[in-house]
Amino acid sequence: MRTLCTLIIKNLSRNRVRTTLTALAVIVFTMVYTVVGSTTSLVNRLVSSTSSNTRLVVVNRWITPSELPSRYIDQVTRVRNVQDWTIWHYYFGFLDESKRSDRFGLGIATRIDNLQAMHPGLEELDPASLQAIKHDKIGALVGLHMMDAMKWKVGQRFTLFSATHPGKDLEFHIVGVVPAGKWGSNFFFREDYFQQGTGDDETVNVIWLRVGNEETGRQIAATVEQMFANSREEVKVETEAASAARIAGKTESILAIVNMVVLVLLIDMLVVISNSISISTRERRTEMAVLKVLGFSPNFIIVMVVSEALIVGTLSGGLGAALAFGLSALNEADQLPYTIAFLRMFPVPVSFVPRGMFLGALAAFMGSIIPAWTARGIKVTEVFSDIA
Amino acid sequence: MAANSTLLHLIDVHKHYTRGSETVRVIRGVDFQVSEGEFVGLIGPSGSGKSTLLNLIAGLDRPTKGQLFLDGVDIAKLSEAEVSQWRVHHVGFIFQFYHLIPVLSAYENVELPLLQFGLSARRRRRQVLTALKLVGLNHRLSHRPGQMSGGEQQRVGIARALVTDPSIIVADEPTGDLDGHTSEEILDLLDLLQNRLEKTIILVTHDPRAASRAARLIRLEDGRLVAGDESTIGAAFPGWQGTLT
Ligand SMILES: Nc1ncnc2c1ncn2[C@@H]1O[C@H](COP(=O)(O)OP(=O)(O)OP(=O)(O)O)[C@@H](O)[C@H]1O
Ligand SMILES: [Mg+2]
Numbered sequence: 001m002r003t004l005c006t007l008i009i010k011n012l013s014r015n016r017v018r019t020t021l022t023a024l025a026v027i028v029f030t031m032v033y034t035v036v037g038s039t040t041s042l043v044n045r046l047v048s049s050t051s052s053n054t055r056l057v058v059v060n061r062w063i064t065p066s067e068l069p070s071r072y073i074d075q076v077t078r079v080r081n082v083q084d085w086t087i088w089h090y091y092f093g094f095l096d097e098s099k100r101s102d103r104f105g106l107g108i109a110t111r112i113d114n115l116q117a118m119h120p121g122l123e124e125l126d127p128a129s130l131q132a133i134k135h136d137k138i139g140a141l142v143g144l145h146m147m148d149a150m151k152w153k154v155g156q157r158f159t160l161f162s163a164t165h166p167g168k169d170l171e172f173h174i175v176g177v178v179p180a181g182k183w184g185s186n187f188f189f190r191e192d193y194f195q196q197g198t199g200d201d202e203t204v205n206v207i208w209l210r211v212g213n214e215e216t217g218r219q220i221a222a223t224v225e226q227m228f229a230n231s232r233e234e235v236k237v238e239t240e241a242a243s244a245a246r247i248a249g250k251t252e253s254i255l256a257i258v259n260m261v262v263l264v265l266l267i268d269m270l271v272v273i274s275n276s277i278s279i280s281t282r283e284r285r286t287e288m289a290v291l292k293v294l295g296f297s298p299n300f301i302i303v304m305v306v307s308e309a310l311i312v313g314t315l316s317g318g319l320g321a322a323l324a325f326g327l328s329a330l331n332e333a334d335q336l337p338y339t340i341a342f343l344r345m346f347p348v349p350v351s352f353v354p355r356g357m358f359l360g361a362l363a364a365f366m367g368s369i370i371p372a373w374t375a376r377g378i379k380v381t382e383v384f385s386d387i388a
Numbered sequence: 389m390a391a392n393s394t395l396l397h398l399i400d401v402h403k404h405y406t407r408g409s410e411t412v413r414v415i416r417g418v419d420f421q422v423s424e425g426e427f428v429g430l431i432g433p434s435g436s437g438k439s440t441l442l443n444l445i446a447g448l449d450r451p452t453k454g455q456l457f458l459d460g461v462d463i464a465k466l467s468e469a470e471v472s473q474w475r476v477h478h479v480g481f482i483f484q485f486y487h488l489i490p491v492l493s494a495y496e497n498v499e500l501p502l503l504q505f506g507l508s509a510r511r512r513r514r515q516v517l518t519a520l521k522l523v524g525l526n527h528r529l530s531h532r533p534g535q536m537s538g539g540e541q542q543r544v545g546i547a548r549a550l551v552t553d554p555s556i557i558v559a560d561e562p563t564g565d566l567d568g569h570t571s572e573e574i575l576d577l578l579d580l581l582q583n584r585l586e587k588t589i590i591l592v593t594h595d596p597r598a599a600s601r602a603a604r605l606i607r608l609e610d611g612r613l614v615a616g617d618e619s620t621i622g623a624a625f626p627g628w629q630g631t632l633t
Pocket of ligand 1: 381406407434435437440
């Protein structure tokens with residue numbers, strides 16, 4: 001067995017340039033695939049998770065970003081079967097006086113008493129920081145990415161130069177850090193501070209409702225939409241999942257193009273592998289004939305050729321996905337010279353590494369089976385009569 | 389020297405190739421026998437069908453017609469897979485261009501045919517080392533073909549043919565690519581296989597010097613054995629005897 005493995009491995013090192021180029025093609029493909037695939041998978045996860053199917057988002061039907069009269073809050077949250085609710089006030093602007101575009105931050109003013117319950121993804125928030133913000137009116141819970149980008153420390157103060165509320169720049173006191181993930185690029189603060197600071201008690205941007213199950217969710221959505229039908233300020237109510245799906249749907253045509261690119265890349269990768277394997281088997285016709293003379297079966301030739309391809313495909317597929325994962329992880333941890341916003345929205349899960357290996361292996365198998373089959377059929381006597 | 393029992397028996401063997409619509413009759417009715425332990429030279433002009441006949445004997449190809457008994461088995465009747473299995477156990481093949489696997493060491497090249505035998509690693513190692521020692525290459529175990537001379541490569545080729553302990557060794561112009569001195573060394577080795585190990589050897593050659601090692605010569609011309617038993621080197625290569633010494 002050892003000699004057979006040696007044979008396969010040494011065959012790969014015969015033409016290092018070719019093996020390397022083949023591997024590179026697979027690596028690049030799986031990297032692209034992994035990044036693209038993780039966006040689709042994130043959207044899918046959001047759409048299918050129960051927490052996002054039992055949370056309703058109430059927004060203005062016609063205005064983006066949404067804005068609703070504050071009096072709606074009372075009416076909407078009193079609807080039967082609403083279990084819990086919160087509101088969002090958007091407050092964003094520049095994080096320091098430089099007003100550089102990469103120092104733009106989004107603050108969300110909301111209820112603190114049920115912050116975690118209404119924001120899945122905040123489970124790992126430090127309880128001490130929650131306590132702190134309850135006792136500190138100007139307290140802010142700042143996302144990890146924002147902290148890193150601004151090199152802020154807990155306990156420090158900062159002023160946001162507001163773009164949404166010109167002239168109403170508020171000062172905040174950082175009392176805790178929001179973990180990386182869904183909320184890692186925002187900061188949360190108290191809605192009472194927002195109202196006091198901006199003087200805005202007329203409007204609210206978003207109302208969130210929590211319901212028992214999807215069915216009551218649908219009923220409530222219908223009721224609420226009905227309530228404000230034909231009024232000046234109509235609302236749209238949908239589950240978070242539906243909202244995610246709609247946003248994803250908007251980008252569907254883009255995703256379709258991306259998928260096309262992925263498909264083309266996949267075909268490219270197959271052609272590259274298949275071509276490289278074909279060339280290398282053609283070069284080794286005589287050797288394969290010799291193996292046959294030495295009594296190796298035609299099936300052994302297939303196994304040999306396919307294994308060579310599988311080794312390259314699996315390793316470089318895994319490597320490509322691992323590189324994408326590493327890049328995404330570094331990006332997440334702010335270890336890169338430039339942060340990649342896209343990757344931050346759609347971080348690559350580690351589960352994509354085995355997936356990349358599988359994909360590489362699959363492509364290798366499909367790309368090598370035909371050359372292997374051809375090599376299997378090599379006729380010993382023809383090979384030797386060419387030479388002699 | 390030659391034992392009495394017949395090892396190889398060809399009865400009216402034909403081989404035709406079809407090229408498009410044309411049929412090429414390469415072997416046209418060959419009959420002969422080879423006894424166990426014999427050293428037979430197969431000679432004849434280029435294109436007369438020597439390699440084709442050798443391939444038939446080694447089971448690399450099937451006769452179009454006729455019977456071909458080796459060790460009592462009609463190999464013309466076996467399936468391709470059976471022939472392939474049978475060949476590992478019964479035939480050792482030596483090539484003109486050695487045909488070693490370039491990425492494997494001398495040791496690994498010799499080990500290759502043994503891998504299908506299901507032997508223990510120790511047993512295999514012993515057999516490989518014995519074969520390499522016999523051809524005088526036990527100091528070159530880890531050399532690759534590219535790092536060895538033609539003569540050395542051919543020795544590895546012989547060790548590879550020998551390592552499975554086959555009943556017959558066939559060699560197609562094994563000295564065709566070697567200089568005079570090295571050829572003699574290789575031929576000495578074949579002699580040794582025949583004398584000491586009592587191997588049956590069929591040697592295809594153009595080279596009178598190689599042919600002179602055979603105890604019996606079979607001459608092919610145009611796919612047929614030439615009438616009469618041309619068993620002497622003098623008859624096969626007129627004028628050769630004068631330059632022999
Ligand atoms: N696979 C094949 N298909 C068609 N024709 C073949 C094939 N193999 C051999 N031949 C033909 O058969 C004839 C004999 O070939 P073969 O190789 O047996 O000759 P040879 O005696 O070994 O010649 P040389 O001394 O040059 O090696 C040649 O004319 C050759 O073209
Ligand atoms: Mg020939």
